[in-house]
Amino acid sequence: MQIQLATKADKSVIKRFYKNNRYSASFMGEDQCFYISNNDAEIIACVIVSYTTTTPFLHALVVKQDQQKIGLARQLVIKCQQQYNDITCFADSDLTEFYQKLGFALINVAELPVNLQPRFQAYNQNNLNLQCFQYRSGIRN
Numbered sequence: 001m002q003i004q005l006a007t008k009a010d011k012s013v014i015k016r017f018y019k020n021n022r023y024s025a026s027f028m029g030e031d032q033c034f035y036i037s038n039n040d041a042e043i044i045a046c047v048i049v050s051y052t053t054t055t056p057f058l059h060a061l062v063v064k065q066d067q068q069k070i071g072l073a074r075q076l077v078i079k080c081q082q083q084y085n086d087i088t089c090f091a092d093s094d095l096t097e098f099y100q101k102l103g104f105a106l107i108n109v110a111e112l113p114v115n116l117q118p119r120f121q122a123y124n125q126n127n128l129n130l131q132c133f134q135y136r137s138g139i140r141n
Helices: 008-020 072-083 093-101 114-124
Strands: 003-005 032-037 043-050 057-063 086-092 105-107 130-136
Touching: 003 072, 008 032, 008 043, 008 057, 032 072, 043 072, 057 072, 072 093, 086 093, 086 114, 093 105, 093 130, 114 130
Parallel strands: 057 086
Antiparallel strands: 003 032, 032 043, 043 057, 086 130, 105 130
């Protein structure tokens, strides 16, 4: 299994992956999507990074349920860290340890880049346990 960078040709199968995993996600414009397929060419894990020219924002990190707990999410996050010096993401507070082990720092909403604050407020309406995390290359927590 190898991490691949999605192309336009992959877009419909990636959208289907998210839909099948009950997750609403889309990517457009400057967004980059990385995914992992199994030996049958079925996508089993995916992540999207948006705002690549301003504030890289990692979101839509989804692993197929029967493929969880084997390190696929970790591999995708590390791939994103190799591509971007600074990354911001939102995640449920249950995932704090996961992100901190990968070098992300828990930050206050006020520390978010201005362009991501409205997005956090919108997401936070559906998940009151949402936390903000930031990764900066070369800084380990």
